[in-house]
Amino acid sequence: MTLRVYNTLTRQKEDFKPKQPGKVGMYVCGPTVYKPSHIGHMVGPVIFDTVKRYLTYLGYQVTWVVNITDVDDKLIVRSKELNTTVKQLAEQMTADYLDCLKQLNVTGIDLMPKATEHIPQMIEIMQGLIDKGYAYPAGGDVYFDVTRDEDYGKLCNRDPEQLEAGARIEVSAKKRSPGDFALWKGSKPGEPAWDSPWGPGRPGWHIECSAMSMKYLGQTLDIHGGGLDLQFPHHENELAQSESYTGQPFANYWMHNGLLKMGQAKMAGSVGNVVNIADLLQRHSAETVRFLLLNTHYRSPIEYSEERLAEVKRSLDSFHRFFERFARITGQNFLALPVRKSDELKLSGPLQESVSPLQRRFLECMDDDFNTGGAVGVLFELLTVLNRFADTAKLEAEKTEPALTEFINGVLVLRSFSEILGLFWQAQAQEAGGNTQLVNGLMQLLIDLRAEIRTEAKGVADKAQKGKLFALTDKIRARLAELGVTLEDRPGGTGWRLG
RNA sequence: GGCCCCUUAGCCAAGUGGUAAGGCAGUGGAUUGCAAAUCCGCCAUCCCCGGUUCGAAUCCGGGAGGGGCCUCCA
Structure with a gap:
């Protein structure tokens, strides 16, 4: 079986091959830390956490980097509103974000570099781009010249000419072409500023990702991920500046996750329909939320509503009832079971006949562009198989060997798969409380x-x-x-x- | 105006050429003193029209409806 990944760059599924055998470098765009996280912010982390879990399951050594944007116009505005400093606001909101990740069992992030701690790397890239003629300083700012980059627009299929035609943005007089974007913004008095060859200022939106991804993962990433809404302009610009600077491919696989929907529209701060995670977790368990996000294929929009969450909770309950049943039969705690690779589990007897095809199908789903929705379906089928076996063998009453051992081995398969999806990591609140x-x-x-x-x-x-x-x-x-x-x-x- | 994408049962959702996974809800049965839980069964021909093909939910063309991006956005 081969892992296949949908690549936004080529608009098709491709066999996954990391540039270095056995190792994967993955970069995912993180948050601008100016407001508490809403549930939409967690879609990417949960999905790429699952991607990492599966890659790890397959034997890859994965390094996953998520950036923290801790300087930006929104931070400046918000910190003034709150009468605090950009730094303080960023620290508070970063803590909030980290807490959300932890609650949703997103455990795979290896590094979370901050933009403000990588200004020198950004300056180095900007200088390089200027030297090569891809960028130009103008009145304290530095802009990337999209007309110099021959394949600009290749990620999103955009033509700079068309951008110009459809531009609704106010074009800064400093720009040579309307599509040019800021690498560096000269600062006004009172704004956070760093010294640079072009005067005091702060980085533009895109440059930090190029600087930090290259620093920690090298010039060519295996996977670059992010929300669908970041494709343009953010990823397009990241790609343009990075490849212009290094002359190397920036990312081999671009993965974009779908957005969360509230009714017909996406959930976003700009739409004003966001659901705070802290609030949400008052009403629903983190497991329910994670499960909801994984129930749909990552490239599709996810239907969000209170009713959906309640529905998902009901379906999840059957797993927890099974875990209790498992404890009754074996005296063991499902959540404490060791995690073993599914293909290392030696099954025998009648249970094997029903479990083996499910093992195969689960892995096929994950191999097919991380089809977690399909994999979840298999998980439910596995649950039915295990319950049926416990019924038929009358395990609760008799606990006879070899049925008992067979049963436990079957449950270990469920354990292995739930670990890949990052599900079932905590007892239900009602069990604990x-x-x-x-x-x-x-x-x-x-x-x-x-x-x-x-x-x-x-x-x-x-x-x-x-x-x-x-x-x-x-x-x-x-x-x-x-x-x-x-x-x-x-x-x-x-x-x-x-x- | 330009560029992408989506449309599968009451609801959510897999499936991208070989005759529709799974979940919720509903419903019939086994089990139970009755329930609960569990198990078994039932419950769709895939937005519409045309084409390609021995064969299409799946490919192509047209239509209808919906969404995303082009401005900050996970």
Whole structure:
């Protein structure tokens, strides 16, 4: 099997081949840290985290870099509004971003360089571009000259002439052509500024990504990722300046993730329909959110709504019920199981016949341009197979070998796959919370009393009497249901859960 | 005006030439004292029209509807 990746540059799926065998350098555009993160900001990180997880699973050594843009016009404006400094605002919002990543189980980022800490590298590139005639200083600014770059527009299929024709932007008088973009912006008094050969100023939007990606991953990246909305102008300009500077291909594979949709429109600060992550995580578990993002193919828009989240939560619940069932049968915690590669797991017996095709299909999905939506579907099928096996083998009642070992091996496959997707890393809130010693004790009391009545009822011959006793046990269950507690009479005894 | 993309059941969503994964909801059954949970079954011919092909949701042309980018945006 070969991993295939859709490359925006060529608009087709290509076999994935890193420039250095066994190693992958991946760069993904990170946030401008001027406001708390909204859920749209997490689409890219969750997807590329999964990309890294799968590449790692395949045996690649992946280095993943995400930049932090900590100087920019928006930061300057916002810091004035809040009566704070750009630096302080950036630090606060960076902390917020990092917290969001952590909560969503985005664990794969190796480096998060900051723009303000790489000014010298940017100046070096700008000077090089000026020396080669690709850029020109003008009144304290430095601009990239798009007319000098012969293949400018190749990523987004844009023609500088057309840009000119359709330009709605106010063209700065300093620019030679309307499509030229700023590499360096001369500063006004009171704005953050760094010294440069062209006077005090700050970097333009695109140059930092070229400087930092090259510093940490070399002149040619294997994968460059980002949101679809960054294709133009950001990635186009990054590409233009980088390749003009090095004469080398900047990125071999450009991957763009779809945007989050609220109803018909995308979610974005500019549309004003953003959902804060901190707020969101008050209402839904991080796992539900991550699952929602992975349920759709990464290049498609993702449907976001409270109803969708509730729906996704319901489907996820069946996994957690299974984890509890697994614990009942084996005494082991699913979340603590060791992660092993699926093809290293030796399955045998009847379970193998149902699991093997699923193993194959899961990996085929991931190989096909990281089709997490399809892979998730396989995960559900695996769940059904495992439940069916536990039913058929009567594992809860008998726990006989070799069925038990077979079962555990099957569950290890589920564990392996959920690790690739980064799912199921924490107990559900209701499992962790609520179950205090007192509550557990009280519940056990009710369950025991009810069990006694049930046993008695079953032994009573008189129909009226029997009905009376059962009515009582049902009343206990109904009253608990009103409190949000569900009783489950299983073969091995009665259990309870919230919800 | 230019450049991209999308349209699959009530809803969400895989599938890009060989006869429609999965989830939610619904529904019939097994199981249960009754439930819950679990399992089994049912539930779409793929926006419309035309073409290519032995064969198309999948390719081509036209139409309708929707979205993204061209300005900051993950």
